[in-house]
Amino acid sequence: xxxxxxxxxxxxxxxxxxxxxxxxxxxxxxxxxxxxxxxxxxxxxxxxxxxxxxxxxxxxxxxxxxxxxxxxxxxxxxxxxxxxxxxxxxxxxxxxxxxxxxxxxxxxxxxxxxxxxxxxxxxxxxxxxxxxxxxxxxxxxxxxxxxxxxxxxxxxx
Numbered sequence: 001x002x003x004x005x006x007x008x009x010x011x012x013x014x015x016x017x018x019x020x021x022x023x024x025x026x027x028x029x030x031x032x033x034x035x036x037x038x039x040x041x042x043x044x045x046x047x048x049x050x051x052x053x054x055x056x057x058x059x060x061x062x063x064x065x066x067x068x069x070x071x072x073x074x075x076x077x078x079x080x081x082x083x084x085x086x087x088x089x090x091x092x093x094x095x096x097x098x099x100x101x102x103x104x105x106x107x108x109x110x111x112x113x114x115x116x117x118x119x120x121x122x123x124x125x126x127x128x129x130x131x132x133x134x135x136x137x138x139x140x141x142x143x144x145x146x147x148x149x150x151x152x153x154x155x156x157x
Contacts, residue, residue: 003054003058003060004054005051005054005058005060005116006116006117007116007120008047008048008050008051008054009048009051009109009113009115009116009120009124010113010116010123010124011047012048012051012109013048013110013112013124013127014123014124014127015040015041015044016041016044016045016048016071016109017041017109017124017128017130017131018127018130018131019037019040019041020037020038020041020134020135021130021131021134021135022037023035023037023038023041023134024135024138025134025138027141027142028137028138028141028142038078042078043075044071045071045072048068048069048071048072048109048112049069049072051064051112052064052065052066052069052072055068061115063111063115064112064115064116066108067108067109067111067112067115068108068109068112070104070105070108070109071105071108071109073101073105074101074102074104074105075105077098077101078102081098106131109124110124110125110128113125
C-alpha cells in the first residue's frame with residue numbers, strides 16, 4: 001500500500017497503544033493523568049476511522065476497511081463504559097465482554113498494521129507488548145475497576 005492509509009494505521013495504532021500504556025502507568029504514579037491518557041488512546045479511533053474510509057474510497061481490500069473499524073467500534077464501547085454507564089462496568093459481570101472487545105480492537109489494529117507493512121506491523125506489535133507490560137504493572141499495583149467485587153457488592157445490570 002502506498003496511500004496515506006498505511007502510515008495512518010501504523011501511527012494511530014502505535015499512539016493508541018502507547019497512550020493506553022501511559023494510562024496504566026499513570027494509574028500507579030499519577031492517577032489524575034490516567035483519564036486524559038485514556039481519552040487520547042480512545043481518540044485514536046478518529047484517524048483509524050479515516051484510514052478505513054480511505055481504504056474504502058480507494059478500493060483497498062475489505063480487511064483494510066474492517067480491521068481499523070474494529071478499533072472504532074471499541075471506542076464507542078469505551079465511551080459508553082466511561083461516560084454513559086452509571087455503574088462501574090469493570091467491576092461488574094460485563095468486565096469480560098468489555099475486555100474481549102478491548103483485546104479484539106488491539107489485535108485488529110496489529111493485523112491492520114501488518115497488512116500495511118511488515119515494519120509497521122512490527123512497530124505496532126512492540127507497542128502492544130509495551131501496553132501489556134504496563135497493564136500488568138498497573139494491575140499488580142492498584143488493581144482494576146473500583147475495587148468492588150461481584151461477590152461483595154453486585155453491580156446493576
